Amino acid sequence: MSVFLRRSCGAALAYAITTQSAFADLTANDVWSDWQAYLGGMGYTVTGDQSVSGNVTTITDFIISLAVPESSDSVQMTIPEVTLTENGDGTVQIVYPESFPVTISGGGEGDSFSGDLLYTNKNLNIVVSGSPDDMAYNYSAASMGFVVNALDLEGEDIPEDSVDASLEITDVSGNARMQIGENRDIVQSITAAGLAYKLVVQDPETGHDININGRLEQLAFDGTTIIPAIFDAADIKAIYEAGFAVNGAFSYTSGSTDIEGVSEDETFSMSSSSKGGRFSGSIDAKRLAYEVSQTGSKLAMTMSELPVPVEINAANTAMVIEVPVLATEEVQPFAFSLNLNDFTMSDVLWGMFDPTGALPRDPATIAINTLGTAKILIDFMDPEVSEQIESGQLEPAELHSLKIKELLISMVGANLTGDGDFTFDNTNTQEFGGMPAPTGELNLQLVGANALIDKLIAMGFVSESDAMGARMMMGLMAVPGEEPDTLNSKIEFTENGQILANGQRIK
Numbered sequence: 001m002s003v004f005l006r007r008s009c010g011a012a013l014a015y016a017i018t019t020q021s022a023f024a025d026l027t028a029n030d031v032w033s034d035w036q037a038y039l040g041g042m043g044y045t046v047t048g049d050q051s052v053s054g055n056v057t058t059i060t061d062f063i064i065s066l067a068v069p070e071s072s073d074s075v076q077m078t079i080p081e082v083t084l085t086e087n088g089d090g091t092v093q094i095v096y097p098e099s100f101p102v103t104i105s106g107g108g109e110g111d112s113f114s115g116d117l118l119y120t121n122k123n124l125n126i127v128v129s130g131s132p133d134d135m136a137y138n139y140s141a142a143s144m145g146f147v148v149n150a151l152d153l154e155g156e157d158i159p160e161d162s163v164d165a166s167l168e169i170t171d172v173s174g175n176a177r178m179q180i181g182e183n184r185d186i187v188q189s190i191t192a193a194g195l196a197y198k199l200v201v202q203d204p205e206t207g208h209d210i211n212i213n214g215r216l217e218q219l220a221f222d223g224t225t226i227i228p229a230i231f232d233a234a235d236i237k238a239i240y241e242a243g244f245a246v247n248g249a250f251s252y253t254s255g256s257t258d259i260e261g262v263s264e265d266e267t268f269s270m271s272s273s274s275k276g277g278r279f280s281g282s283i284d285a286k287r288l289a290y291e292v293s294q295t296g297s298k299l300a301m302t303m304s305e306l307p308v309p310v311e312i313n314a315a316n317t318a319m320v321i322e323v324p325v326l327a328t329e330e331v332q333p334f335a336f337s338l339n340l341n342d343f344t345m346s347d348v349l350w351g352m353f354d355p356t357g358a359l360p361r362d363p364a365t366i367a368i369n370t371l372g373t374a375k376i377l378i379d380f381m382d383p384e385v386s387e388q389i390e391s392g393q394l395e396p397a398e399l400h401s402l403k404i405k406e407l408l409i410s411m412v413g414a415n416l417t418g419d420g421d422f423t424f425d426n427t428n429t430q431e432f433g434g435m436p437a438p439t440g441e442l443n444l445q446l447v448g449a450n451a452l453i454d455k456l457i458a459m460g461f462v463s464e465s466d467a468m469g470a471r472m473m474m475g476l477m478a479v480p481g482e483e484p485d486t487l488n489s490k491i492e493f494t495e496n497g498q499i500l501a502n503g504q505r506i507k
Helices: 003-017 028-041 236-241 347-353 385-390 449-459 464-477
Strands: 045-053 056-067 074-086 092-095 099-106 113-122 125-131 134-153 163-180 183-202 209-228 245-252 254-263 266-274 277-283 287-303 306-324 332-345 364-376 397-411 414-425 437-447 486-493 499-501
Touching (some): 028 074, 306 347, 449 464
Antiparallel strands (some): 099 113, 163 183, 245 277, 266 287, 277 287, 364 397
């Protein structure tokens, strides 16, 4: 399914199914008209039969559908009946059925798919207040979710009893405010006690099931969306250039997933858990940025041949990416960082390559923090771009500078730290085999390398001759530090194409 379809569906479903305080009188027709204007502007086809009886407006056969241009992707939501009741205090009560169908389809030749979903809710309460150009939605529900009723992949019907998939969010509450001015500005906040998901897939050849069950606790989301008043819904690039922007953050306090089944006649089980996590992201016409973090991560796995659980743990994991997305003549900043703190493995895994316990098993840490500048040569919003990059027809960007603010690799008794700062000459790609010529320096310190090599020799992983070669290379590229078994290295790339290691020319 296309990126546009996924984003559009999410926006439409969140607005149409769910969605703060009274500002002025609001009528049911105001709400219904705004739905049509908003969804129609997003490229959806909206139909429904409207009837009015007193203070109640009923929309029957309410259908929201989308067919993505130049694609076979589509989505349709059919709601038998929706009532909008004017409460007499300037607010409108919205009542949806407790269940209604959603159909999706898409893909191309050889990878087409379609599915029938059933949306469900329990005690869903939605009240809209405000004015036609400043609406506030307050909502709550005991539960909301989806159940997969049918699935078809590549033209082959999957037996109804071979796939069982569902998702349910419990104790949901939230609000959304939509202000219409030069743009449509949406600010929303959502909380939920929990989210549970289940997937059971049966292998048609063996009859074995693979079961996936997961849960997140204490969810929260806050976000803003800017939707341009006028844009071409069929042109992804144009949507962002017109001012479309999204910024949001999602968090949870704990989570877990359990997987079990049979693969190639071998039973297995896998479980993962965390003590909480957070995802924040934003995108507009200039930049895409997101940050993912998790604490107390744990992964355990068992198999028929290995009944003792294999465990992997990490105290903290995090990744940050910030990149420009549209081509400009200007050099633009980017950033990337990755952190894996206090990573540990169970003795079962260690014993596979270090049965005698020769290597230190202290928690490992890997951290890298970089930023730089680049000139973007392509529009990543253009659907044709990815194909051209894969075929080698386009170079996505020119690297102009790179700063390594932090480099840390600490494991098995050795510790590597460093930093660096470089600029790149994109007019000179011959000096370094197609790479723009760098100017700058890289500073490194390695502690415990010789002790580690000695242990690897004793374990039989490294031969004496290989170890000698490695030590000679370290002697060429580094100088001894003040502390025992410490090596320092300063690698310089000069403007005239030379490479120096601690002042000695090596190129």
